[in-house]
Amino acid sequence: MKKLIAFIALVFFIMTATNFTSCNNSSEPKADNTKDSVEKVVARGSYLANNVAGCMDCHSKRDFTKYSGPIIPGTEGGGGEVFDHNMLDAIPGTLYAKNITPDNETGIGTWTDDDILKAITQGINKKGDTLFPIMPYVNLNRMAKEDLLSIIAYLRTLKPIKNNVPARQLMIPISMAYPGPALQASVDNNIRPPESDRVKYGEYLITMADCATCHTQFVKGQMDFSKMYAGGNTFNLPTYKVNTANITPDSATGIGTWTEERFLNKFIPYREEKAYNFVVGKENTIMPLAFYAGMKDDDLKAIYAYLQTVKPISNKVEKYPE
Numbered sequence: 001m002k003k004l005i006a007f008i009a010l011v012f013f014i015m016t017a018t019n020f021t022s023c024n025n026s027s028e029p030k031a032d033n034t035k036d037s038v039e040k041v042v043a044r045g046s047y048l049a050n051n052v053a054g055c056m057d058c059h060s061k062r063d064f065t066k067y068s069g070p071i072i073p074g075t076e077g078g079g080g081e082v083f084d085h086n087m088l089d090a091i092p093g094t095l096y097a098k099n100i101t102p103d104n105e106t107g108i109g110t111w112t113d114d115d116i117l118k119a120i121t122q123g124i125n126k127k128g129d130t131l132f133p134i135m136p137y138v139n140l141n142r143m144a145k146e147d148l149l150s151i152i153a154y155l156r157t158l159k160p161i162k163n164n165v166p167a168r169q170l171m172i173p174i175s176m177a178y179p180g181p182a183l184q185a186s187v188d189n190n191i192r193p194p195e196s197d198r199v200k201y202g203e204y205l206i207t208m209a210d211c212a213t214c215h216t217q218f219v220k221g222q223m224d225f226s227k228m229y230a231g232g233n234t235f236n237l238p239t240y241k242v243n244t245a246n247i248t249p250d251s252a253t254g255i256g257t258w259t260e261e262r263f264l265n266k267f268i269p270y271r272e273e274k275a276y277n278f279v280v281g282k283e284n285t286i287m288p289l290a291f292y293a294g295m296k297d298d299d300l301k302a303i304y305a306y307l308q309t310v311k312p313i314s315n316k317v318e319k320y321p322e
């Protein structure tokens, strides 16, 4: 029950912590799909699905014999990755990432755009099943519709993969985990802040990238909202344990002394395969560096700018506990 409360509290928190309300006062021009070439829309969707929002990271197989578990080529969108309570104590059961390739039998080939939009922003799939909120529909519910549609357009271009993903096993009824009241009924009026507003755009990107779920600690199954981004969440992985880092601007224990350049250097080296393409020893990281490394420099800078504005929290984290 505690775990359930943690998840409900988490989604409510995300709802109130992020500020992408549905007021429609932006002077930014809305993307017009009729004018935008299809390629441009798919390219934006590919960028978001592969480098910002975790879609392709969670919904593909990852190779943890390499540093930071890059995606195994050929498994893109095929699903099957396991998320369970052994890996992260706060997960009440065993979940499997679904097949989101356009395979008609085992994937989402027969789904309409509206079916997919409903699944990824309301957590209700085509069959009418409620999805567990580790699938970050609470965050996606705040994202601009043109970005969501571009992700959907990109999913259509994936190679269909035949992979029947096992059914989840939950220790709680899903109805109790569903964060209904946290969700807006429609994403039509969501705004993408202008890129020139670095802090707001950084907040938008960090929400889409779901950095908070990993980087905010669960204590006895409950997310500690007073310590947003302060790290210390333990992932139990087959050969090692890793605690997530404190990424608040606290000077002594967080990234308060990090320059923008140092922050970028956490990611940029992984644009080259040689940075992750080696056999790692016991210790690795679950942070998908090879995935986020593809983010544009300006987008990483916006995330840095936003993180500089969050509350500094003193929390010393031992990345690799014994």
Ligand code: HEC
Pocket (backbone or CB within 6 Å): 049, 053, 054, 055, 056, 058, 059, 083, 095, 096, 097, 098, 099, 100, 108, 116, 119, 120, 125, 126, 130, 131, 132, 133, 134, 135, 136, 140, 151, 168, 210
């Ligand atoms: C943290 C991992 C994670 C991320 C990030 C993620 N998903 Fe999911 N997704 C899941 C899991 C796990 C499920 C299954 C949930 C369940 O069984 O209750 C799921 C379910 C889905 C479904 C429903 C499929 C079905 O057959 O019911 C769709 C569609 C989907 N995800 C698309 C996406 C897209 C698009 C993105 C990126 C914008 C994304 N996901 C990001 C883990 C993730």
Ligand code: HEC
Pocket (backbone or CB within 6 Å): 206, 209, 210, 211, 214, 215, 235, 242, 243, 244, 245, 246, 247, 254, 255, 263, 266, 285, 286, 287, 288, 292, 303, 319
């Ligand atoms: C799947 C979980 C996960 C996600 C998602 C994740 N991280 Fe991490 N992050 C970790 C772990 C574990 C570590 C500690 C090991 C390491 O340094 O890679 C870490 C380390 C870091 C560090 C290094 C801090 C230091 O003191 O060395 C930074 C910076 C960081 N993360 C930023 C981010 C940002 C920004 C995002 C979102 C774009 C993000 N992380 C998403 C798990 C995650």
